[in-house]
Amino acid sequence: MSSTFGNRIIVSIFGESHGPAIGVNIDGLPAGLAVDMDALQAFLDRRAPGRNRYSTPRKESDRPTFLAGIRDGVTCGTPVTAVIMNDNTRSRDYEQMKDIPRPGHADYAAHIKYGGYEDYRGGGHFSGRLTAPLCIAGGIFIQALEAKGIRIQARILEIGGNREDPWGEIDRAREDQDSVGGIIECTVTGMPAGIGDPMFDGMENRIAAAVFAIPAVKGIEFGRGFNAARIRGSENNDAFCYKGEKVETVTNNHGGILGGVTSGMPVVFRVAFKPTPSIGKEQDSISYSKKSSVKMVVTGRHDPCIVPRAVPCVEAAAAIAIGDFII
Amino acid sequence: MSSTFGNRIIVSIFGESHGPAIGVNIDGLPAGLAVDMDALQAFLDRRAPGRNRYSTPRKESDRPTFLAGIRDGVTCGTPVTAVIMNDNTRSRDYEQMKDIPRPGHADYAAHIKYGGYEDYRGGGHFSGRLTAPLCIAGGIFIQALEAKGIRIQARILEIGGNREDPWGEIDRAREDQDSVGGIIECTVTGMPAGIGDPMFDGMENRIAAAVFAIPAVKGIEFGRGFNAARIRGSENNDAFCYKGEKVETVTNNHGGILGGVTSGMPVVFRVAFKPTPSIGKEQDSISYSKKSSVKMVVTGRHDPCIVPRAVPCVEAAAAIAIGDFII
């Protein structure tokens, strides 16, 4: 439950933004899987902050240490555990969070759920920082899937509703001490047909269940998605045809999934990210102690848009959902 | 896996469209739960076909028989099992399906997945008919949730992109021997704050995992959803305030869920349904035996739009996802 995902390969993510460490335990990976640590680090670097002018200058050392399950870069078949030690955590930035929940964040919901025992510092377990261990697991799954000819590639489709100049939206938002969200599209190629279980464990169910683990995700659609609801069946149905011996569909409105099972066409889905809730502007919130409304400003350094850093996270989420079926 | 849902209360759906029966097994319901059988039947009738001119004239007798777990209308605490015997199944309608997959249906994907052993008649286990047992489970969960003051209500938001005159779209589609999809909005009120687990078992993850079990669903969004990706953080963040002793948010762009955990505000989500893949028009498909393209027409009687009948299905899916946390 909760921070654990998978029916065959169980991914368990742990840690708090300002705790001693964050990490992941992966139980069920096959033995003999060679993990390219440089490729994994390169993947993690895509998520790490401070890489470009669009992301916070914080220099998090997202360098995983493997504690178990891997010997000489090859999986042993037993649980694989990796951690990232937390450093440069400026907890004082977050002292006010003990009493004042940040609008748009999980602070208040967690406060009620955990009865005040939650680690409120930097969002604790709900922090975007926890996507780092997600990417450790995802990066390993991606390597295993690529060995099977399956490629997962996500890209920014739009930011702040702008498809032509998405980066400009981020600049404008920063200037306004505000933030913007965006939409990421993910395409999975080389997917064999017949993968996915009916009903509750369909490929769409599983990818959705994994993707909503990424903070700020508010929607997901497959293939033509919400627009499919606006056209006729004759337009939306994808005709079958033979490409030599191989069965394909002429179009791919279904996004590679029919009845929860892959059709062999590319799996295509889009994910909606809300704007970063942390903004420089003053906001209205409450004080638990005062039991009254208060004005507050979120301190600390934050990305005006997390979408660029979320791209590898979407690939990671897709990888653990798909890999659970076929690794 | 597959047709089984739930971490605490396990809902297992079984049956094929043209098999002897369809049904559901629910393992984990508390003892002493009084099930109002009339209310349950009324709920099932909302999904049943042949009720209005918009749905197929087939008269399916969606009357569940309880085989286990309920005595004198009250749950015993042990697994609850209910079945609906299939009758009036005109299998001959589906003979061609053995060789020719219907565009937009799971036929081909299932054919590959099950190596030709799938029950192809009427879509077998992938048929929309299987939403009947989903609604049996959902109807029971809804009653249990209402006893806790939680109300789940879904409604048609638009059909074929039309919000003003959705029903007209269905008429036009039928005249054209075509079909249309639509969008259903679901609102859950009376939801306590603090429900849902972080990451993979967040309320959004779970509702999405349940909703994608309904055939033809291609997308889901919570709160402001995809539109949240197009506005600024200052606009999307919901300010906290006190309503007397109770904490609320001034707006509800977050759709009642923050970090996967409920905030106490109404849970709001929208589901996109593609048009019914079964249409009267001739379509392009393939013949497995001929290994070539063929023209085909889907025989049998079908709804030009399943959205009206899908409304209780969305409520049922929401109920089993939410109920799994709090019943």
Added chain:
Amino acid sequence: MSSTFGNRIIVSIFGESHGPAIGVNIDGLPAGLAVDMDALQAFLDRRAPGRNRYSTPRKESDRPTFLAGIRDGVTCGTPVTAVIMNDNTRSRDYEQMKDIPRPGHADYAAHIKYGGYEDYRGGGHFSGRLTAPLCIAGGIFIQALEAKGIRIQARILEIGGNREDPWGEIDRAREDQDSVGGIIECTVTGMPAGIGDPMFDGMENRIAAAVFAIPAVKGIEFGRGFNAARIRGSENNDAFCYKGEKVETVTNNHGGILGGVTSGMPVVFRVAFKPTPSIGKEQDSISYSKKSSVKMVVTGRHDPCIVPRAVPCVEAAAAIAIGDFII
């Protein structure tokens, strides 16, 4: 949970002794599995009562009806559901059970667990009758395992402590209006090496978890079992050797399992059954209503020893545990 077993193939058992029906849902069986219905019935008949003078004359019709997942005797890949309708249930035999728990039965524990809502008639869901659906599932698993060259065979080792004349013990117990228990030994041959997961999902853990689902089981041991605790390591260790290309052990004190993983040697385990709690003698119990001690006699017809009928149940339990790993 509860009446559901399996990590890959999920077996869910439902029903009450005196409810409308008992049955099983199996989610995850591969498609294309041919089920020999005659062989399955023959297996169920080994468990059924009234077959010999040692078991109750009740004539239960343990004839399963398959409602889903099987077409023309072959699995479709979707959930397989079978039910046995209950008939000849003499509920009046059990009226006193509403107020007076039977010593040695689950009556009282269930009464507390379900707050009085349990189906007390004949033990309800806790009745030995529920081993019939276990055997339906087990019988199917056994056929699938035999197709892989794996044979599961259980036998009576002793009854009432008597290995020479076990049946005589049953006669004596009946004459005394008493009952006896016994020990069943199960051997699994043709087992490949390397099956089973470390720690909590070892083959021993899984077989034990399945076997304790059979009423009256109070102990299980593997290989040399409890006697291994009484000898030296030099005696208990099984030396490895080559039988041609194949690695074997000279002895099999480990019972085919090392570290939870199969060694390729026969899996051997023994199961202890307590005496049937239902006896003709007068016993001391309590009355919930009177809140006082009462004398009581268990009415109805019961086996003086359930061990003979439990033999196929042990095979069934072993089959669903082993099959979950390798079918």
Added chain:
Amino acid sequence: MSSTFGNRIIVSIFGESHGPAIGVNIDGLPAGLAVDMDALQAFLDRRAPGRNRYSTPRKESDRPTFLAGIRDGVTCGTPVTAVIMNDNTRSRDYEQMKDIPRPGHADYAAHIKYGGYEDYRGGGHFSGRLTAPLCIAGGIFIQALEAKGIRIQARILEIGGNREDPWGEIDRAREDQDSVGGIIECTVTGMPAGIGDPMFDGMENRIAAAVFAIPAVKGIEFGRGFNAARIRGSENNDAFCYKGEKVETVTNNHGGILGGVTSGMPVVFRVAFKPTPSIGKEQDSISYSKKSSVKMVVTGRHDPCIVPRAVPCVEAAAAIAIGDFII
């Protein structure tokens, strides 16, 4: 699966005997649970080696470091992760294990299961050393259970078949460069009635599933256990009676569990441990490379009997099984 246990609170154990670290992740512990670190360490010390002349002189520093889920000694509600860094690992002791499996150990089974990729050093993930993280989890569960008035206490019942002078057996075994096993009895008091689910998740099933995770366990029995199979029902049935308002049984042959559900009487079970497979004597094994039989001697330092150190492990296993139901 595999190294993961629990339906509500998920305990995942990771690490290899000679890897960088061993540890545990616990997902699902309630927030606000105060963990007494001194009491936890005292519990771990009971398992640690080198504490008395009966155990190996190795000084393992079994001091857990908590990486997540605990702040100021109190659980946050999010996953709790603790690790023990491995030191003083003399890998050279184990070089021969790469080619020669140790009789009685999991070496060969793991070799087949993991295709040679297993971490063979010191048994890797199958090492008794992995009971340290089991005890970290168990120690925390025990504290949570004690707060509810539930006490778990295990003790050595016999060693090498000797109940009068069990320690003497260990001395004799050491002198002979041999080893002995034994039986541990565990009693759980303060257990409320009505805990445990029917069939596969009965209290017996769950405790057995947890206990078999401890290396060298070959059998488990509840209450009268195997001896119940040798007496009459009239002797084995436990009469119910009122102790004031409370319902009890006059005797406790059922070991506190009926139909998988607790009766409110003490839960009593016994666990059989085989002798330590590592002995000083020369043994017969095989060489994978030579594909022939070889003589071998297990190097390194080992306990002639692991039963004394296994006592807290049995308590830990019982605690995670019971705690999963009621913490």
